[in-house]
Amino acid sequence: MKIKMLPNWCKKLGLAVFIIGIITSGIKGWNSVEDCSPYQSNSVIKSESSQVKKQDLELITPNNENLDLDGVIVIIGMFIYMFSKEKIEDDYINILRLESFQLTSLIGLVSIIIIYLISGNISFDIDSLTNLFLIFYLIIFAIKKRIY
Known part of the structure; x- marks a missing residue:
């Protein structure tokens, strides 16, 4: 069975896209670390009356409206590299x-x-x-x- 593959030069393109995605993800992660306190956790913080405040959820949960493009770029780079010919x-x-x-x-x-x-x-x-x-x-x- 013959598999359609990308040309060999796409290995370099996939590696470049992967590195760009890693660098942008690292910069984004580095900037988000500066904004967090070391005692903030990802678990749901409940108020004294055992009910979750809307403010707490907004601080803890990630914004679902924003797509993590850095992770998608990394995955696309690996796919391009993976599907390129030797x-x-x-x-x-x-x-x-x-x-x-x-x-x-x-x-x-x-x-x-x-x-x-x-x-x-x-x-x-x-x-x-x-x-x-x-x-x-x-x-x-x-x-x-x-x-x-």
Whole structure:
């Protein structure tokens, strides 16, 4: 089966987009750290009468109207890098891609099941899971490519 891939020069483009996303996310995160006190938590703070104040929720919860574009840029950069051809593209590279995807999926599912069994109240963001999946895939693919 022949897979349509981006040209090899898109690896450099994907890496540049990824680095730009990481830098802008880091700058945004650095600026938000300066605004937070060390004692502020992400849990819901209840008032003395055990009712949640609207002011507390506005301070604690993130603004859902703003899309985290930095995270999206990072993911797009990794996808561009991932779907770009290698310099020497053959059937063996496609097999390595398939094996890397299978191993990454297996590791991801097993780790999520183990984490859920240890603590059932842990919640994950979809962008965190996507980033971890893509990073694990790229690492496993690079290792398999170097070994074989």
